[in-house]
């Protein structure tokens with residue numbers, strides 16, 4: 140029985156035996172992948188859901204201290220790109236490299252190690268609604284580190300302060316008791332609590348009012364400035380992108396039809412880019 | 418047809434992974450206790466009501482028939498046998514499915530469409546281990562317990578009717594209940610075989626309910642509407658499976674214990 144990573148119920152640590160054997164085989168045959176300065180890199184990635192060819196050869200890369208904004212209309216496959224980077228999906232062809240490692244070659248046992256290098260902020264924040272703010276933010280630490288209660292409490296305070304929330308106010312609140320902007324901040328705190336070098340954001344400002352949008356954008360900038368993370372931000376908000384991006388990629392019909400700095404994008408003569416920007 | 422085959426395959430894949438995660442680390446013990454609490458609290462009251470009225474109506478119905486033969490003293494037998502062997506397990510399973518099974522499908526479905534299930538996975542936590550296994554184990558424990566409650570209340574409901582409406586003495590009724598339970602014999606001297614049969618069933622039904630509900634919950638798509646759909650599918654499919662499996666289990670148990 141082979142496990143499909145495209146299955147929502149897939150288990151990161153399952154099939155231990157089978158997979159360990161596979162890992163051993165891999166180790167024996169492994170060649171060191173060519174080094175690239177990019178922390179996240181996609182090479183000619185293709186992916187279809189049945190007849191729906193979502194990605195038709197995507198190539199892009201982001202390095203440390205960079206923020207790549209992936210722009211595009213809804214349904215073009217922006218979230219799918221993030222799911223590929225997280226290895227929640229595998230590409231039909233092409234390579235997805237995270238810190239130089241091809242995710243298709245990562246076994247189900249090692250995937251945890253891969254995912255610990257990343258933090259993801261989901262579109263709807265995806266906070267666990269049965270857990271309060273503390274338990275949400277502390278969740279990755281309790282699951283995968285041997286940290287003691289006190290160290291965890293300290294770290295949770297630290298990240299909540301970083302995202303401009305007062306720990307004493309919010310620690311025991313449930314997600315349902317938070318505003319959309321606060322939920323997003325908690326989600327960011329949860330994503331950075333284990334200090335990953337790579338951060339992924341899926342439409343971090345969708346559904347937020349302009350003022351909150353601006354503060355979330357500020358927060359993403361602060362992450363780059365102070366922690367020098369590598370960020371991939373999916374958005375359809377051009378103004379947000381203009382504020383936070385060091386690189387932009389515009390997605391249409393499964394392809395990147397524009398890739399460059401925000402300045403280059405805004406001065407582009409391409410007719411679709413112009414339509415998208417207007 | 419092909420779709421159904423794929424679903425059946427996925428169902429058993431889920432079951433296999435679930436069983437594996439029940440015997441390998443890490444375990445989420447606290448989640449098991451919490452789910453037991455959820456199932457118990459959600460279902461206890463309706464199970465009591467179900468048992469009460471079932472026992473009462475059984476006594477009433479059989480009285481009509483038995484009065485004709487002057488055999489009302491056997492009412493206890495009828496209530497006891499049909500409750501412990503059949504109605505207790507099945508009705509409890511159906512009621513708990515409507516309540517707790519629906520709740521499982523809805524909760525996991527909501528987590529699925531709000532990407533909480535994906536969030537678990539990105540944090541290196543297996544959703545089957547964290548969400549499905551605790552519900553499965555809790556259902557395995559709680560359904561037999563709730564069934565015992567339903568059986569007891571049903572027998573008491575029958576007693577109520579026997580005493581109030583049919584002028585039987587409580588002692589006569591209870592002895593008749595005991596006789597029917599004793600008639601198939603005992604295990605370890607004190608545990609009636611009938612009761613064993615009556616507890617194997619809820620164990621199976623509890624497992625079916627949890628796996629089916631979580632199965633539909635995990636494959637929820639299409640936002641809030643999808644959650645509603647998943648919940649309905651979970652309840653309908655579980656109910657049918659419970660009734661079908663009940664037939665075959667009864668057949669097997671009869672061969673094992675009676676035949």
Ligand SMILES: Nc1ncnc2c1ncn2[C@@H]1O[C@H](COP(=O)(O)OP(=O)(O)O)[C@@H](O)[C@H]1O
Pocket residue numbers: 188191193211212213214215216217218219220
């Ligand atoms: N798990 C899936 N199964 C089938 N189709 C999917 C799945 N995930 C996404 N899609 C399809 O892929 C396309 C791109 O989806 P998505 O990446 O979510 O778009 P975006 O985030 O750009 O709005 C959509 O047409 C969507 O229906």
Ligand SMILES: [Mg+2]
Pocket residue numbers: 217218219262341
């Ligand atoms: Mg999306």
